[in-house]
Amino acid sequence: MRYGYARVSTIEQDTSLQFAALKAALCDRIIEEKVSAVKPRPKLEELLASLRPGDELVIYKIDRLARSVRDLVRISERIEAIGAKLRSITEPIDVGTPMGRMVLQILGVVAEFERSLIRERCMAGQLEALKKGKLIGRPSKMPLQDQNEVIQLVGCGIPLKDIGAAYGVSEATIRRMHLVAIGKTDRFTGPVRKLL
Structure with a gap:
């Protein structure tokens, strides 16, 4: 049996180019993954x-299968x-x-x-954006007024779990908002923050 494997890194990306090529390669079954x-x-x-003896795994390009040599081998x-x-x-x-081989x-x-x-260029771009005062990352889904209310409720001693349930967000989100508000952490996390 001939299997095709198509992969993209995010949900927003599309596997249609890979899918068409795998279909043209006469794959019996094509597996798509967005991760x-x-x-x-x-x-x-x-x-x-x-996979069984005699089967064939067809990919569009090597980097769709693995991103490190160790993984590829x-x-x-x-x-x-x-x-x-x-x-x-x-x-x-x-x-x-x-x-x-x-x-x-x-x-x-x-x-x-x-x-x-690519990762290096992205980090350099993020660092430049931070230096110019631009926000990095996804904007919050919660309106600013709700965020202010959440911070006040945490200050009143209401359990984070209850606040999260009332606003439809996780306890971790509430904790993060509170820590940013009291200055114990900042909004920027990850490798870019370490460069500053």
């Missing part, structure tokens, strides 16, 4: 577990151990040969390097 390659990929794990060795084959539509390599690893290194460059 970052650095997070657990349950559909890929399910697919790998269902692990997946390709797992496929090979089953007796199945791995094929990339845009990178015609034969992973059944030593040369093909070397090229596969080189492509994996290039994909990992490209991902690092």
Whole structure:
């Protein structure tokens, strides 16, 4: 059986280009996943577990399967151990040969390097935006008036869980708003904050 695997990193992205290419490659079944390659990929794990000797796993591009060389090698060795084959539509390599495995690893290194460059550029852009006083991240879904009410309710000693239930947000969200309001933390978290 020929399986196709299409993956994009976020819900907003579309797999239609990959799907069309996998369909043209005559895949019997195409599995789509919308999750970052650095997070657990349950559909890929399910697919790998269902592979049998003689099956073929077709991907649009190597970086759709893995974002690190270690992960790529692990997946390709797992496929090979089953007796199945791995094929990339845009990178015609034969992973059944030593040369093909070397090229596969080189492509994996290039994909990992490209991902690092993109991350670096994003962080640099976020840092510049912060220096200019721009807010980074998603805007709050809760109106400013409700946020002020929440902060006052926390100050009155009402349990965070009860406030969260009343406003339809999690207890962690209420705690974060309170910590920002009293100056124990700021709105910016993650790698950008560490650069400042």
